[in-house]
Structures are given as C-alpha cells and as structure tokens.
Amino acid sequence: MPDDTLDTPETSAVHSTPPYLCGDSKRFHKAADRALDHYLKPAPRVDGHNPRKPAMIFIVDPEVDNETLLAQVCELLASANAMVSDLAGLMEGTQRNTMLAVQQVIMLGELAVNRALDNVGAS
Structure with missing residues (x-):
C-alpha cells in the first residue's frame, strides 16, 4: 500500500530522497508548474492582440459622476x-x-x- 503522507519537518529526516527525485513528486511538480504557467504567464499574442479577456469581476459603473x-x-x-x-x-x-x-x-x-x-x- 503506498504511503500517502506528506513530508513534514518531522518525517523528512526519515526520507533521504529529495522531493524532485521521487517519481510521484516529479509529476506533482510538473503539474503544479503547468498550472502556474497557465494562470500567471501571459498568453502568446496573436496578431498583436492579447487573446485573453480580463475578468470583469469588479467594475466601476461608467455612469457614476x-x-x-x-x-x-x-x-x-x-x-x-x-x-x-x-x-x-x-x-x-x-x-x-x-x-x-x-x-x-x-x-x-x-x-x-x-x-x-x-x-x-x-x-
């Protein structure tokens, strides 16, 4: 049965393998990097325009004086x-x-x- 516990300061001393060398950890970090890139890296420009539309969660009513x-x-x-x-x-x-x-x-x-x-x- 696989060990699903996370490395904590208490348990990391027991494990001598760095997190990036463990197979599951590599997959996890690659997935995390893809997710961060998706949300934080700007999208490539197409014809000089950014294809992403900014979120309009907070807007100021243009009619406000x-x-x-x-x-x-x-x-x-x-x-x-x-x-x-x-x-x-x-x-x-x-x-x-x-x-x-x-x-x-x-x-x-x-x-x-x-x-x-x-x-x-x-x-």
Missing part, C-alpha cells in the same frame, strides 16, 4: 487610514515608524481628494 467617485475614494482612504493607525498602535520601533509614514501618505491622498471634491462641488 466624478463627485460620487471622489466621495467613495475619500471614504476608502479614511478606512485605510484607520486600519493603518490601528496597526501602528500594535507595533514598535521601525515597523511602527513605517506604518505611521504609510498613514501620512494616505492622509495626503485624502487631503488631495477632499480638495478635488470641493472643486467639483464648487463648479
């Missing part, structure tokens, strides 16, 4: 600001400083979007 879009971006940036602030509170040292710097960049973006929103509202 600029003021609504800017208001949405402002809310998204405010949410990101709050999340980064919470994370910064859990960290120390250079990681905390990095999170606070990211928070400042988000705040600058938020200020720019608010100004654009004011300009759109004033028009």
Whole structure:
C-alpha cells in the first residue's frame, strides 16, 4: 500500500530522497508548474492582440459622476487610514515608524481628494 503522507519537518529526516527525485513528486511538480504557467504567464499574442479577456469581476459603473467617485475614494482612504493607525498602535520601533509614514501618505491622498471634491462641488 503506498504511503500517502506528506513530508513534514518531522518525517523528512526519515526520507533521504529529495522531493524532485521521487517519481510521484516529479509529476506533482510538473503539474503544479503547468498550472502556474497557465494562470500567471501571459498568453502568446496573436496578431498583436492579447487573446485573453480580463475578468470583469469588479467594475466601476461608467455612469457614476466624478463627485460620487471622489466621495467613495475619500471614504476608502479614511478606512485605510484607520486600519493603518490601528496597526501602528500594535507595533514598535521601525515597523511602527513605517506604518505611521504609510498613514501620512494616505492622509495626503485624502487631503488631495477632499480638495478635488470641493472643486467639483464648487463648479
């Protein structure tokens, strides 16, 4: 009966054969490489056009006006600001400083979007 257990740090010391040299492991890795290539490598171009159509899972309605879009971006940036602030509170040292710097960049973006929103509202 074949052994269907996976090599773990505890069991790998028992097995001296590297995973790429085992027959089943080679087949597994070849299949994994094919799957990764299928999803991650760009498809070959035919007549200069990419035959793959991008997924349309998330789209922005083309009918949405600029003021609504800017208001949405402002809310998204405010949410990101709050999340980064919470994370910064859990960290120390250079990681905390990095999170606070990211928070400042988000705040600058938020200020720019608010100004654009004011300009759109004033028009």
